[in-house]
Amino acid sequence: MPELPEVETIRRVLYPQILGASIEKIEVLESRLRSPIPANLPSLLRHRRVVELQRHGKYLFFILDQDWVWLQHLGMTGKIFLQAPEDKPEQHLIFSMGLDNGLSLRYHDARRFGYLKIASEKEIHAALHLGPDSLLANPDLSFWKELKQRHVKSIKSVLMDQSLIAGIGNIYANEILACAGIHPQRSLAEIDESSLSRLKRSIRKVLLEAIRFQGSSVSDYYVSAGKKGRFQERFLVYSRDGAPCRTCATKIVAVKEHGRNSFFCPRCQR
DNA sequence: CGCACCCCCTGCCGGC
DNA sequence: TGCCGGCAGGGGGTGC
Numbered sequence: 001m002p003e004l005p006e007v008e009t010i011r012r013v014l015y016p017q018i019l020g021a022s023i024e025k026i027e028v029l030e031s032r033l034r035s036p037i038p039a040n041l042p043s044l045l046r047h048r049r050v051v052e053l054q055r056h057g058k059y060l061f062f063i064l065d066q067d068w069v070w071l072q073h074l075g076m077t078g079k080i081f082l083q084a085p086e087d088k089p090e091q092h093l094i095f096s097m098g099l100d101n102g103l104s105l106r107y108h109d110a111r112r113f114g115y116l117k118i119a120s121e122k123e124i125h126a127a128l129h130l131g132p133d134s135l136l137a138n139p140d141l142s143f144w145k146e147l148k149q150r151h152v153k154s155i156k157s158v159l160m161d162q163s164l165i166a167g168i169g170n171i172y173a174n175e176i177l178a179c180a181g182i183h184p185q186r187s188l189a190e191i192d193e194s195s196l197s198r199l200k201r202s203i204r205k206v207l208l209e210a211i212r213f214q215g216s217s218v219s220d221y222y223v224s225a226g227k228k229g230r231f232q233e234r235f236l237v238y239s240r241d242g243a244p245c246r247t248c249a250t251k252i253v254a255v256k257e258h259g260r261n262s263f264f265c266p267r268c269q270r
Numbered sequence: 271c272g273c274a275c276c277c278c279c280t281g282c283c284g285g286c
Numbered sequence: 287t288g289c290c291g292g293c294a295g296g297g298g299g300t301g302c
Contacts, residue, residue, distance in 0.1 A: 111279045
């Protein structure tokens with residue numbers, strides 16, 4: 001599901017409504033996520049106040065008082081909604097948190113690939129091994145040149161490797177490479193400096209525009225209850241195999257690589 | 271060490 | 287119409 005633009009959109013929606021709120025009533029309905037939700041979650045979070053909401057890559061960091069951090073990853077199908085307590089939760093409710101401002105923060109996750117951890121900030125960062133955020137850190141040309149020295153794998157798998165650069169998944173890797181005119185199967189090692197510079201600009205351009213359109217709703221992702229993102233209407237290549245390239249009308253091609261689909265224009269991307 | 275492969279889980283879609 | 291296989295924005299573990 002959610003890559004950087006979707007998680008950032010969720011952060012911006014939640015932020016004004018949860019800042020300063022205190023978590024009061026915690027109910028866990030399903031503890032089987034990627035790793036089990038700790039049984040003491042209610043006692044860990046009760047009466048903790050949200051002092052900040054940050055994002056790194058695809059992770060949300062709910063910064064709580066007394067050096068607690070609630071780390072949340074949404075996996076493929078995770079959704080976080082703020083609702084009035086009387087609103088009927090949709091299917092696959094994992095947990096809900098009643099806040100002292102009268103709202104209820106609910107996490108839904110059909111496939112249960114999401115992940116939650118409560119720990120100190122130091123402990124959280126030690127456990128994650130994330131590369132720089134692909135938007136906030138705005139990695140420069142020297143970053144890419146340095147990466148190029150160490151990695152021969154395809155440019156697309158580098159973009160999707162969260163330990164190298166965080167936030168880009170399959171949709172945006174495809175879109176960024178289409179924007180930059182780079183073939184997804186090209187090895188990073190053989191990409192010249194002008195292409196690297198286009199890549200760097202494309203990362204920013206695509207991610208910022210996707211955030212402006214509140215992310216991509218392909219199937220499960222919603223901005224808030226019932227409200228979809230709109231960036232999927234502007235895809236250059238993702239899931240457009242057989243359709244004409246928006247630049248040259250050549251048919252978009254799909255190839256499977258490491259179990260994930262790559263989409264590209266064989267004429268514009270070399 | 272890097273990388274290919276397989277797994278986790280549910281829902282949806284197309285083909286038969 | 288119904289069942290079945292394949293596929294989906296995720297990441298982690300294993301074994302070569």
